[in-house]
Amino acid sequence: MTKIAPFLISYVDNLGQGVSKIGDKITIIKKTLPGDSGQCIIFHEMAKVAFGKVSHFEQKSDKHDRPICPHYDECQGCHYLHTDYKTEISLKEKSYGLLFSSLIPATHIKTVKADQRSHYRNRIQLHYDKRKKIVGFKDRKEIISVTNCLMASLAIQKKLEELLQGQLWTLLGHEKNNGHFELYEKENEVKLSINDRYASGGFSQVNLDMNQKLLTYVKEKTASLSSKHYVIDLFGGNGNLSAHLDSETLVVDGHVSSTSGNRHQTFSQIDLYGKNAVTSLQNELSDKPIKCLILDPPRSGLKNIVDFIDLLNPEEIIYISCNPQTQKRDLVSLKELYDIESITFFDLFPSTYHLESAAHLKRKKVSS
Ligand SMILES: C[S@@+](CC[C@H](N)C(=O)[O-])C[C@H]1O[C@@H](n2cnc3c(N)ncnc32)[C@H](O)[C@@H]1O
Secondary structure, three states: OOEEEEEEEEEEOOOOOEEEEEOOEEEEEOOOOOOOEEEEEEEEEOOOEEEEEEEEEEEOOOOEOOOOOOOOOOOOOOOOOOEOHHHHHHHHHHHHHHHHOOOOOHHHEEEEOOOOOOOOEOEEEEEEEOOOOEEEEEEOOEEEEOOOOOOEOHHHHHHHHHHHHOOHHHHOOOOOOEEEEEEEEEOOEEEEEEOOOOOOOOOOOOOHHHHHHHHHHHHHHOOOOOOOOEEEEEOOOOOHHHOOOOOEEEEEEOOOOOOOOOOOEEEEEOOOOOOOHHHHHHHHOOOOOOOEEEEOOOOOOOOOHHHHHHHHOOOEEEEEEOOHHHHHHHHHOOOOOEEEEEEEEEOOOOOOOOOEEEEEEEEOOOOO
């Protein structure tokens, strides 16, 4: 039997979902805003939390906007297109600010906004089903048909349109029935790769404008470094974050596609989540003290960061993360040894709940 319940949205969580808190009852409703109220259909219920879908609004926040994307209702890729960018930013600042509130005062948290809210991705991955002739994004096991993703760059959008009107199914002819393909910009061209994990040759940032802002930030934080210093760039990919430095830099990643970065960079391939990661890293280090550790792990963060810090003992840390939740967990474990000077949010993925968070830490002075 369908269950209908009243709701009143109190806040938006860091997954961009409205949270209704009536008494002890917490109901999560996507695509709502603080102040919205009405009735919702409960489609999943657990002991303390229920998940609902709006069936009827009694009051609707005046911050609601008509979504610019035709796929927004079904696609799970974007989370904030039901409001304007100013509101999106302020909701993200609030929810992520709250996450870090036990570690750092709000005045030490800044946000760097995006200039473009759509068409910023230079790479998109789509799933296909040859039998159903569907192309789109995956939501659990199902593919939601998306033929026109507004987050893709205009060049990628155009290429996708051409493929869908022409050769796509022929190109997928010998491929498995269900798989994925990637469209990515390289050397001023949009390239297609099918069922390949590292299509564009290792990790690369998807939002180049925002990557520039991130690089400006890293440059500012490392402005005092010179050629006499030693730097480690962990989860460094192609060396993006340390390319501007003069200091001797060891770039470590699990996937090294080229060992020829800039002259000051040396690349080393290590599985940093592996059992022997710390020992393998130790073998690659010179005996110089480490001035700065730059760290940019995948979403899972670096749970045993303390083991790495014990080995590296850097004076400063710049910890960049695309998952503030795991970043916070890792920062908590460094609290005794380092002061968090600042946290800067970079809106690398506008329209979605994702956010890049950069923390700047300095080693505590040992009192004598
Ligand atoms: C968020 S990216 C950061 C890349 C780089 N800092 C940049 O700005 O382009 C995370 C990096 O972690 C690397 N990675 C993923 N799993 C890894 C592992 N087990 N060991 C080492 N590196 C890994 C990926 O190859 C990727 O380059």
